[in-house]
């Protein structure tokens with residue numbers, strides 16, 4: 319979950335590292351630090367807090383060096399302190415940064431405690447010391463390549479997940495990247511002939527986005543791989559020391575896509591891009607009102623017909639998109655469906671095999687639980703499909719086939735446009751499976767495809783009315799002050815919906831919780847009277863998802879029940895639905911659409927409501943407390 323950046327070349331590494339850390343900050347922002355190697359001396363600067371704090375420290379130092387590394391931390395072992403911030407030193411020879419968790423760190427620490435005085439509470443420091451120890455052993459033995467041998471020996475002893483970047487004091491022209499379970503990408507660029515003919519600049523990062531300013535040609539490191547990055551190029555070995563070649567791949571994202579532009583926050587920028595995301599998702603996949611995913615999914619028809627089961631597995635927002643996918647699959651296919659949270663799926667006695675299409679949904683493609691769930695399904699013989707936004711991600715590289723979201727890079731920690739991309743991709747996928755299996759009606763295909771091409775305009779029409787949602791958020795975020803104590807107008811929110819709209823209720827509540835720190839609970843509207851209705855009173859607004867679908871009358875009865883308990887009702891409904899308006903304190907109208915596609919419209923006002931609510935409260939919207947964008951530890 320931490321962010322890692324490294325550079326070696328002829329330029330000063332400090333600016334490159336700071337720029338990289340700023341791009342990676344969404345991965346963790348408990349502390350930031352950097353190390354450079356200058357005249358065979360390590361110079362380290364680190365600080366609890368955001369990258370801006372580190373930048374302030376830099377103003378009063380004169381740090382420079384043509385090789386260096388930087389880290390943003392999401393704390394696991396050890397509190398958020400300057401000392402626990404990375405980089406960490408191992409003896410005199412090694413400096414290291416780490417993303418992941420070392421499971422046997424106590425054992426390693428105990429083993430080394432006679433030789434090393436540990437100063438932090440982190441698991442990472444034990445790895446730095448272990449590599450220092452194995453390095454000294456290799457020097458003593460007169461090994462030819464002591465740095466590589468030291469790393470090989472150390473990784474045999476470390477259990478857990480790690481992406482390490484390691485610098486050795488005696489080798490100012492190179493650093494090493496080591497990957498087991500945590501993502502790491504390396505890239506290089508030939509310096510211009512004018513500056514240094516024939517030489518390389520080499521970079522590494524935990525996310526290719528951080529390198530886009532310098533290069534779009536990268537290598538995603540494999541499991542159990544070591545890379546040596548130097549001004550002469552990049553070399554790769556496996557953990558047993560066998561050297562191999564790797565091909566670079568070109569990323570079709572550019573640097574402009576990872577900038578905020580004129581928006582105050584990435585989240586707002588990304589919400590506003592959702593019309594475009596829909597267009598990009600259906601482009602070349604919906605032609606003349608017909609669905610065609612044959613260029614994405616090179617499936618064998620016989621295999622598709624042999625499937626009996628469909629598993630859909632994900633975490634967080636991706637899981638809520640999967641709940642919508644479940645209903646689409648029920649409607650367009652004849653498969654037996656189960657949808658699961660990845661952290662549960664991976665520990666169950668799952669029945670899956672060659673008769674199963676197992677779909678793993680992850681915008682980042684790096685979520686540890688989703689990856690572990692995929693490995694389980696693969697080991698049981700399922701055909702694994704990734705629905706992801708990052709085609710070079712670990713998930714994308716491990717599965718049998720990929721359906722790409724085409725949402726472009728998402729930086730805000732709260733997923734918004736990738737959720738939209740997932741909903742659209744799922745509507746295509748489920749129709750496509752149905753079409754191949756002969757269970758999709760022609761009329762459904764035409765009806766849904768035609769509406770999908772109109773949907774971007776309907777999303778954009780909601781986006782053009784953001785002021786209404788700002789005013790709504792202002793009303794409910796209102797506070798009063800009595801005896802010096804600040805009371806919020808709303809104690810918490812209940813989100814309710816039926817069918818697909820229950821999934822949107824869950825997503826709306828998650829957005830409010832994660833960025834505005836407001837307690838919000840989502841319930842299937844019909845389930846409310848089995849408990850949560852006890853929460854309702856005039857201080858607990860109920861946000862109802864009530865578009866004109868086949869369950870509208872039932873949802874309206876649930877609205878009445880909440881109203882009878884004096885809860886203020888905020889409804890999202892389809893235009894012209896004045897019956898819902900008349901029983902709501904506040905009502906936001908969306909355009910009418912096909913029942914299956916309503917989630918792509920109803921979610922937008924909820925994203926904006928959460929955004930404005932958080933804005934009014936002064937929350938750090940793109941970097942909410944305690945969170946990180948990619949959850950790469952279990």
Ligand code: AGP
Nearest residue numbers: 634635636680681682685732733
């Ligand atoms: C979304 O707003 C959250 N930050 C989070 O729930 C996220 O959706 C989840 O961690 C899954 O991430 P993934 O899609 O990258 O696997």
